[in-house]
Amino acid sequence: MLLPQGIEKHKNLSTSFTRFDHLLQDLFENRFSGYLKLNFWGFEGVLVFDTGRMIEGYTSEQDVYLTGEPAVLKVLEKGVEPEGTLEVYDLASEIALALGYALQATLYKDENDLGNYALTHVFEMLENEGLTGYVDLQFSGKRGNGTVYFLEGTSVEAVIMSGTGRIASGEQVFNKFLEIGELIQPRVKAYQVLNPTSINEDESFVIPWIHKPFVHFWGEILQLLRGIMDDYFKKNKFYPLLEKVCNDNTDHYPFLDPRKGIVRLSPEGFDITRIIHYPTFVQGMIIVLNKAFLQVPPRPFKKLDVALVAAEVGKMAEKVDLNRPGFDPHKTVMQIFRGFA
Incomplete structure (x- = not known):
């Protein structure tokens, strides 16, 4: 391709x-x-x-x-x-959409299926079948090879590379393929994607410049948890303890490395400096926060109402558009305090 x-x-x-x-x-x-x-x-x-x-x-x-x-x-x-x-x-x-779908395509028909048909007929057949995917062409001699992209049966782009490596694309290339196809029979393979999908950035990643409310929300969660721990100890233990736990878990969650990680957790604020995998980020945050609280003797937290904390986090989430399909603030808090509730 x-x-x-x-x-x-x-x-x-x-x-x-x-x-x-x-x-x-x-x-x-x-x-x-x-x-x-x-x-x-x-x-x-x-x-x-x-x-x-x-x-x-x-x-x-x-x-x-x-x-x-x-x-x-x-x-x-x-x-x-x-x-x-x-x-x-x-x-x-x-x-761009056709290219994205083409990268998902698998072999649909090869030269055994298409070798007896003129190229014009092959394209007409794939158009009638509503192909989403692409067709690879291999011409004999030094005529090079080509690719035609299809989107729901419509050819949207054609690319050719000559025997010397020169590349051209556009409608004129598609017409050139038809001309060459009348003179010689290229080797043809068609690739199809049956259920084309596109990545959903909101489900897959935390992107700092897109998901600012979500990043800010996690900063507020940390401040709330800091207040809970510091209220019991009457001094600042939350961030030193969290830094230690993050450092101990950098093998599994390198993005939480206190020195080199792309997630910054400190009393000065919370930040994510680069795109990060969303499910892994949430999983890592829950685990290190849970471990941080589990390192504290349980007696100070006997009267902690985890459901009340979860309700407070839920209210915080309602105030902003997190744009996070499937994210459950209540469940997240219950997982952070697993072993306390």
């Missing part, structure tokens, strides 16, 4: 000198549609965007291929490492 050519926005940016999170934020703020390509020796990653939102990812490393959420997480991890290169290409929204 050839990637659409698009309009070049950035090329040969070095990850050594580019703030990856700033680049992603810029793409969001400009409602960018297209894709970002990240390359290291032996690694290629692609993030696909539609109107500023990440909708799909793809990575290839040592014959291991990932798509979806795992691929996005891998690209986010690699994007902050030095000595990589970044390229960004602008696409029309429907082409």
